[in-house]
Amino acid sequence: MFDGETRVAGATEEEVYAAIGLPRIDPVLRENRGEIEAAEAGDLPDLVTLDAMRGDLHAHTTGSDGKNTLREMAEAARARGYDYLAITDHSKSRPRREGSLPARSRRRSMRSTRSSTSSTLSSLRCMRGSTSTQRPRPRGSCGRSTIPESALSATPPAG
Structure with missing residues (x-):
């Protein structure tokens, strides 16, 4: 992730999400079904491990x-x-x-x-x-x- 020519994030997914003010969203939740809004509200579900x-x-x-x-x-x-x-x-x-x-x-x-x-x-x-x-x-x-x-x-x- 870059701001002009300066790299601001990108070594990890956590860095990329932090750069846009969000917690990391697990790939299994990435379905364009409200996960961005849930992350913004701090309401992402706990996943089974x-x-x-x-x-x-x-x-x-x-x-x-x-x-x-x-x-x-x-x-x-x-x-x-x-x-x-x-x-x-x-x-x-x-x-x-x-x-x-x-x-x-x-x-x-x-x-x-x-x-x-x-x-x-x-x-x-x-x-x-x-x-x-x-x-x-x-x-x-x-x-x-x-x-x-x-x-x-x-x-x-x-x-």
């Missing part, structure tokens, strides 16, 4: 397109201090990458990993879910899930 995260509700293992096993995911979640972890591998209808496991094998793997890593998982709530693709429908109507209705109705609600 990684330290405040208690768990992860969308994680993929090597059972679909993830890079880590369930055991590795559970250990990493514990190391981060998480209380819960939801494994949401892709449903079988999505084209799988080479080496991806079918749903039955993923369930068996999850059960065996739970028992073999009970000390790691004892204080970690592990949940199972699925990432489902929506089938396209004609314009103006909702898509359909690739998970059969019979499977959805037989699944107990989360909670």
Whole structure:
């Protein structure tokens, strides 16, 4: 940021904002939805930080397109201090990458990993879910899930 030929700010974002009399506005808030006015009024919201995260509700293992096993995911979640972890591998209808496991094998793997890593998982709530693709429908109507209705109705609600 320059005043004529003299540089007045620019080494950091904080410097640039300070030069125009504002606190730094985090990039996630920069949507032209009143953040300048909120900054002027000293009313920017507090953002969620990684330290405040208690768990992860969308994680993929090597059972679909993830890079880590369930055991590795559970250990990493514990190391981060998480209380819960939801494994949401892709449903079988999505084209799988080479080496991806079918749903039955993923369930068996999850059960065996739970028992073999009970000390790691004892204080970690592990949940199972699925990432489902929506089938396209004609314009103006909702898509359909690739998970059969019979499977959805037989699944107990989360909670």
